[in-house]
Amino acid sequence: MLRGKQGFATLDFDGIVEEEEESPDDPSRKEPTSASGFPPSIPSIIEQKIVYIDMDNVLVDFKHALRERGLDPDMNDADEIGGIFSEMIPMKGAVDAFHLLIKSDKYDVYILSTAPWKNPSAWYDKVQWVKRYLGPAAKKRLILSHKKNLNRGTYLIDDRQNNGAKEFGEIEGQTWIHFGTGQFPDWDTVLSFLDV
Numbered sequence: 001m002l003r004g005k006q007g008f009a010t011l012d013f014d015g016i017v018e019e020e021e022e023s024p025d026d027p028s029r030k031e032p033t034s035a036s037g038f039p040p041s042i043p044s045i046i047e048q049k050i051v052y053i054d055m056d057n058v059l060v061d062f063k064h065a066l067r068e069r070g071l072d073p074d075m076n077d078a079d080e081i082g083g084i085f086s087e088m089i090p091m092k093g094a095v096d097a098f099h100l101l102i103k104s105d106k107y108d109v110y111i112l113s114t115a116p117w118k119n120p121s122a123w124y125d126k127v128q129w130v131k132r133y134l135g136p137a138a139k140k141r142l143i144l145s146h147k148k149n150l151n152r153g154t155y156l157i158d159d160r161q162n163n164g165a166k167e168f169g170e171i172e173g174q175t176w177i178h179f180g181t182g183q184f185p186d187w188d189t190v191l192s193f194l195d196v
């Protein structure tokens with residue numbers, strides 16, 4: 001095993017040198033950074049609450065893409081249309097809200113979405129959408145899951161109870177922010193609730 005400046009490297013049987021994770025006790029190891037990309041203060045590490053944000057009809061205007069194709073925005077199985085997720089635009093206020101949450105340094109922000117099992121292009125299109133509209137601030141912050149309640153955190157902002165959203169809010173210390181309802185009709189009301 002060869003020890004490099006930033007970590008370890010191993011010489012495999014086939015002669016390929018592979019990088020390994022940095023050693024926890026390596027003095028050259030980088031300190032963790034906050035969601036905003038800046039080194040956090042100790043209080044911010046302790047106080048940051050995890051917030052998950054759903055994509056469809058929360059960050060992403062799902063129905064807009066259907067209207068553009070001349071389809072009924074309330075049609076069944078729309079999420080199984082190949083390539084449809086690449087045609088969606090952001091919901092009003094969603095992109096600004098995402099960046100405000102991250103820059104506030106009060107929250108550790110992740111995108112928690114479900115990609116349809118019958119539509120493999122959706123899995124690809126979702127990460128491309130996040131890169132295109134949310135940029136580097138969202139790097140490695142996308143989680144695709146059919147069981148959102150398996151994720152731990154303080155808040156889940158989601159317009160539907162499906163795929164574990166309702167169950168997420170039933171766990172002590174966790175809250176499902178039901179986006180698009182009377183209490184949270186839009187991003188302004190959500191940001192106000194989160195005090196951002």
Ligand SMILES: [Mg+2]
Pocket residue numbers: 054055056057058158159160
């Ligand atoms: Mg949704």
